[in-house]
Amino acid sequence: MKFAGYLENKQPLVWKTFSHAFASHRLAHAYLLSGEAGAPLKETAFFLAKSILCDHPDPLADETCLTCTRIEHRTYADFIFLDGEENSIKKDDVQEILGDFSKTPLEEKGIMNLFATEGLEPDLTLFFDIKPEIGLARIAANSGREVNRLDVEKLSFHNQVRSAFQELAKRFPKRYFTIDASQSPEAVYQAAYNEIKARLKSCLKRCRRRNACCRNKRSS
């Protein structure tokens, strides 16, 4: 059962408050959730975060889109989770979060920006595309590799991430260059090298042309 179902049936007051707040676009800047031991407070907080960022809110989170999934897995860059159960929340933690509020968000809704770009866009994004099944099998076969948080995600998550990047590659065909990463490492390297070299060449040509223009202007 989705968490929305639980909330609607077991906590109808909370459900109503949230539904009304989202439907009328009147969210408070903070919510304090309190309940008896065992009450799903963390789940409620996560659900609230999903509802704010969900790709298809109605008016609350659908709990199935890529953004909801990433919040659930804590891989959404602008979602910060401080667990007071694991560690006591210190003043420094709060100050760090306050500092984060003033920064540019790392995420654009529905689009994964894995790096803080400060408003700059890369000239070239190499997209190493591979079926998640093949990628995960390669990871499993490589016993010396340190396991990271993404390795343990379900196949459905990896498929969603792949679709999001394929969508970005379609949307920005000039910037994105897709490389079939199921090839041998040498072939993948060669494809990346050729593309970077070709881009640098045309970039150099443009610079030279521009310089020539500048010189012409100065001499005229």
Ligand SMILES: [Zn+2]
């Ligand atoms: Zn969603």
